[in-house]
Amino acid sequence: MHNLTTLLAFVVTLGILVSIHEYGHYWVARRCGIKVLVFSIGFGKPLLKWQRGDTQWQLAAIPLGGYVKMLDEREAPVPAGERQLAFNTQHPLKKMAVVLAGPLANLLLALVLLIGINVYGFDTIKPVVGQVAAGSLAAESGLRVGDEVVQVGGRRIDTWDGFFLQMLKQAYSESTPLTVRRPGQGEITLDLPLARLPARPLSPALMRVIGVAPAPTETRLTKVEEGSPAAKAGLRADDLLLRVNGEDASDGSALVRLAARGDGQPLQITVRRGAQQFTLPVTPVMMDKEGQRAPRIGVALSTGIDDARLRALRIQQRYGWLEAPYVATLQLWDEARITLSVFGHMLIGRESVKQVSGPLTIAQVAGESAEMGFQPFIQFLVVISLSLGIMNLLPVPVLDGGHLMYHTAELLTGRPVSATVEAIGQRIGLVFLLALMSLALFNDFHRFLFG
Structure with a gap:
């Protein structure tokens, strides 16, 4: 059942994105008075086709893309009476409009879907450090732990996703100011010196590298050694650790860090036992463990996710019809900048090319998002549609961006790019695409085989 869902989600994803992209080309071509001969979803032999006006519409056997074939003297002889309908005879600005329409259609789809998500509402969590x-x-x-991040680099945020997005934008800054709201202290500003990080991946791994x-x-005491300082103070196994010296200790790190100081001062350890809460003074002493002598209090800890607190952080974000388009535009702009930044950093070696994903990974994520529900699948479509639109705008021959480059040159020089230059560009573009696809497939298989 899982494999069937993955396959169906992948086909639906490609079908939607390719149809929108190609329809963008088709719609603008028709508005510019260009005759469209074929509108194809998929490559290869047509499985289903029908005629509508001058255009043959078809579904082809290989569903990994599509194309719009226009009347063009460079591809076949054109009757003199139809020469004004051929693509190659159009003004460069019309050619540029037709070429741009495909990627812009994908960007518009991403924006419309994002507006819909913002109006309908989406589940997220508060930007509270857990x-x-x-x-x-x-x-x-x-x-x-417990700090609520309210501002990153001067930009206010209200969700953890917003926090992550802003950190991606700030990743290669020397340092970034964080404004947090701390219980009992109000808003304070901290400096995050990102230049000290050993690596700054533009991916979810960035937050792990930063350490949040x-x-x-929640951390419980799983064992209290007999005769230890913890036992003498009254701590028991299964006590829930809350604070140490007033500092949140829900992940256990505060207890480990403060106990290791060995300054002879008692630790004020607050625990919950059943419905009761205690604060007990415990003074670490030098103890042997695994051949090492260090200040300890004689407890073993177990840390896990606090489901009750996590549920309390969940919120539903929703915007009104007037506000949603503005918010969606900002979100899409931020994501587009990050996508381009990732690509640029890969070109100069700052980012790993392992981030390049192919059809297998896209299919897997499509299936997983579809199984999670309608909203996650729509959010997945937003990301893929945005990526497709941006990738097609890259100035690489055979991509829309490459054709846009040719037509811009024609606009500036007053004459079309020569057939020789186009042929050389096609070869370069095909080599680039084949290399990119080979890398993507290699990464896909590596993920599936080695994780």
């Missing part, structure tokens, strides 16, 4: 890794950049910068995660944790 975990701070010990020794991480976030910990060294003073970020604490949204899911709140």
Whole structure:
């Protein structure tokens, strides 16, 4: 059943994105007075075809793309009476409009879907820090569990997704100011020196490298050693750890860090036992463990996700009809900038080319998002449609961006690009696409075989 869902979701995804893209070309071509001979979804032998006006509409055997074939003297002889309908005889601005229409149709689809999501409402979580890794950049910068991030680099945010998106935009900054709302202290500003990171991946891994995660944790004492400082203070197995010296200790790191100081000062450890809450003073002493002598209190800890607190952080974000288009435009602009930034950093070697995904990964994610529900699938369509629109605008021959480059040259010089130059460009473009597809397929198989 899972494989069937994946296959269907993949076919629906390609069908929607390719149809919208090609219809953009078709619609503008017809408005520019250009005769369209074939509108095809898929490549290869037609499985289904029908005639409507001058155009043959068809579904072909290989559903990995599509094309719009226009009347063109460069491809076949054109009757003198129809020469004004041929693509190659049009003004360069009309050619540019036809070429641009496909990618713009994908960007418009992404925007419309995003507006719909914003109006309908989507599930997300508040930008509250649930975990701070010990020794991480976030910990060294003073970020604490329970801090609510309200501003990143001067941009206000209200969801964890917004926090992540802004961190991606700031990833290659020397440092980024974070404004957080801390219980009992109000809003304070911290400095996150991103230049100190060993790596700055423009992916979800960035938050892990920084050392923060949204899911709140809870830590219980699984064992209290007999005769240890913890046992003498009254701590018991299964006590829920809340705070140490007033600092949130839900992930256990505060207890480990403060106990290791070994300054002889008692730790004020707050725990919950059943319905009761206690604060007990516990002084670490030097103890042997696994051949090492260090300050300890004699407990073993177990940390897991606190489902109750995570549920409390979940919210539904919704915007009105007037506000939704503005918000969606900003979101799409941010995501487009990040997509281009990732591509640019891959070209100069800052980002790993392992991020390039092919049809197998797209199919897998399509299936997973479809199984999660209608809204996640629509959000997936937004990402893929945006990526498709941007990729087709790249100035690579055989892509729309390459043709746009040719027609721009024609507009500036007053004459079409020569057939020789176009042929050379086609070869370069095909080599680039084949290399890109080979890399994408290699990454796909590597993920499936090795994870």
